Amino acid sequence: MPRIRPSTFRKALAIDKALPFLLPECRSIAAAKQELQWIKQECHTKRQVFEFCKLRRNHYPLQYLLKSQPFGPLDISCKRGVLIPRWETEEWTMDLAQRLVSNSELRLVDLCTGSGCIALLMKHLRPKLTVNAFDCSPLAISLASQNAQKLNIHVQLGLQNILDDSAAAALPDFDIITCNPPYIPHSTFVKETSTSVKLYEPKLALLGSFEFYENLVKTWLSKTDAFVYEVGELSQCTYVQNKIAQDSILSKLWRVGFKFDSNHRIRVVYGYKQANTTVDWSKIFQDFGELKH
Ligand SMILES: C[S@@+](CC[C@H](N)C(=O)[O-])C[C@H]1O[C@@H](n2cnc3c(N)ncnc32)[C@H](O)[C@@H]1O
Missing domain, CATH: 3.40.50.150 (Vaccinia Virus protein VP39)
Known part of the structure; x- marks a missing residue:
């Protein structure tokens, strides 16, 4: 699997501070943005958004965070x-x-x-x-x-x-x-x-x-x-x-x-x-x- 470029991390950081945490699992900025949107809908505070994103960096499944799967x-x-x-x-x-x-x-x-x-x-x-x-x-x-x-x-x-x-x-x-x-x-x-x-x-x-x-x-x-x-x-x-x-x-x-x-x-x-x-x-x-x- 190709490594993610530092420039992609920088670009993600400029969009949202939480976004780089999602890149290792999502692989692209577009996918990470979509996931961040779902996480924000589930969370009540900014702190919780960060906690969820850090869990994702540690490979925690999105469905366990969002609590459902279609x-x-x-x-x-x-x-x-x-x-x-x-x-x-x-x-x-x-x-x-x-x-x-x-x-x-x-x-x-x-x-x-x-x-x-x-x-x-x-x-x-x-x-x-x-x-x-x-x-x-x-x-x-x-x-x-x-x-x-x-x-x-x-x-x-x-x-x-x-x-x-x-x-x-x-x-x-x-x-x-x-x-x-x-x-x-x-x-x-x-x-x-x-x-x-x-x-x-x-x-x-x-x-x-x-x-x-x-x-x-x-x-x-x-x-x-x-x-x-x-x-x-x-x-x-x-x-x-x-x-x-x-x-x-x-x-x-x-x-x-x-x-x-x-x-x-x-x-x-x-x-x-x-x-x-x-x-x-x-x-x-x-x-x-x-x-x-
Ligand atoms: C691959 S999962 C499938 C779960 C669900 N049907 C799905 O498709 O998402 C296999 C399931 O088999 C259950 N299981 C494992 N060994 C079993 C056994 N001996 N008898 C009954 N269920 C078992 C597990 O607890 C698990 O829920």
Whole structure:
């Protein structure tokens, strides 16, 4: 990443004394000015503006300072200890919701719900859905519940370790599962994850490799007709594809596809049952991504 020129810092200083603090994270004067405007709207005193800007210089996430992040048409409250919703997740969630007909009375469960962003957006855009959402973090469930209340969106939230097989066994069946699990392998986290994420976002929400995809095939597939799981790497998609393809029963029942995001990075592995379902999933998922099995 190119270093910021001293002349850019001087220019920023001449505009506003707080602006240079924002340059390391924002990289350009235009972006820093926009961020300063948001910070000023949130703060009551000049001193607080400076404190916020200094936190930004130390890579503190803007969303934790401003206490929210837009997610589709929703404004999702954010709090330290719970993952900040990402545009990549928003993108596939919007796409999925738009594919479900507006009056479909399907049962959706959102696993690893965090702030509740996926569950709340799905229910907001498709109010006839029945939505359950689970997370093992009390902080996440508490924030998701605050978000549901603030936005007046009815979803059923529960504290649950979704890797625990007995958790799934105790639940009724669903039509579709959505999940954005922790999926960053430790080595990638150390080498490639940004300082801001490393320092301030919860590792419980980030670190993982194949365990949630293994758990999908072993446990949650039997409870649903369709699934959409976010991934960080192609190997996580092929893991699910291979596990289904190599099983004589699952391979006949399921189709599996991969979806890229608009930044051309692999983002989702999805699947649906080919027959005996309440809706025609092949129509819903047509051109959602690329079918591989
Ligand atoms: C990548 S975050 C996704 C949060 C939210 N769905 C989003 O897209 O912003 C993963 C979430 O999984 C939760 N989590 C981690 N391990 C879990 C487990 N074993 N059972 C349930 N939730 C878990 C974390 O607390 C975190 O909220």
